Amino acid sequence: MNEEMSGDATDHRHQQQENMIPDKIDYVFKVVVIGDSAVGKSQILSRFTKNEFFFDSKSTIGVEFQTRTVTINGKIIKAQIWDTAGQERYRAVTSAYYRGALGAVVVYDITKRQSFDHVARWVEELRAHADSSIRIILIGNKSDLVDMRAVSAEDAVEFAEDQGLFFSEASALNGDNVDTAFFRLLQEIYGAVSKKELECGNGKVDGPPMLAGSKIDVISGADLEISEMKKLSTCSC
DSSP: OHHHHHHHHHHHHHHHHHHHSOSOOSEEEEEEEEOSTTSSHHHHHHHHHHSOOOTTOOOOOSEEEEEEEEEETTEEEEEEEEEEOOSGGGHHHHGGGGTTOSEEEEEEETTOHHHHHTHHHHHHHHHHHSOTTOEEEEEEEOTTOGGGOOSOHHHHHHHHHHHTOEEEEOOTTTOTTHHHHHHHHHHHHHHHHHHHHHHHHTTOOOOOOOOOOOSOOBOOTTSOOOOOOOOOOOOOO
């Protein structure tokens, strides 16, 4: 009973927050989600954009995208998040969609060591096709399956620090840390874009901001206050 009431209340607050967001969009960001097949990329995206989870979810074929609009530092950010298929046979197709992305979410399954071992390859491919200024966050999905863990948080932190990525474990099933991770990524993108605009306005050389991370943050669910939520759309940057 309490869980049902809590869910209804969450949906009601989500709807209220959607209604609070004005029509004016200040920025449009493109974000790509990559990783092996069946690690839960589409589920994480559905949780973030629609607060939904599908137990009968099927593998993504090719590329799909979902949108959500949020408020960050008083600005309306519309992000279009591309969900790329993890199957090898689609890699050549999805690589074209890295271009123009300001942010990326690399997902692995904490219960499947192989999916984590492949993260380095995904990051390498991302950096080969995306702009060097792209912001990247590594998410270990299925944090609710603690008893089945095959990848320690320490291993993921070490890799993320070495690669200059942000890191969080999350659960698409119960929603833990999903919003927090995406909001952190969008905040980092917004900060970089704002800095670039400021530098250009001051007459400095126009060029992409250097976004490579030098410090790793392990995000907990209470670290980020989410102000307003809704759905996101594409980067015309």
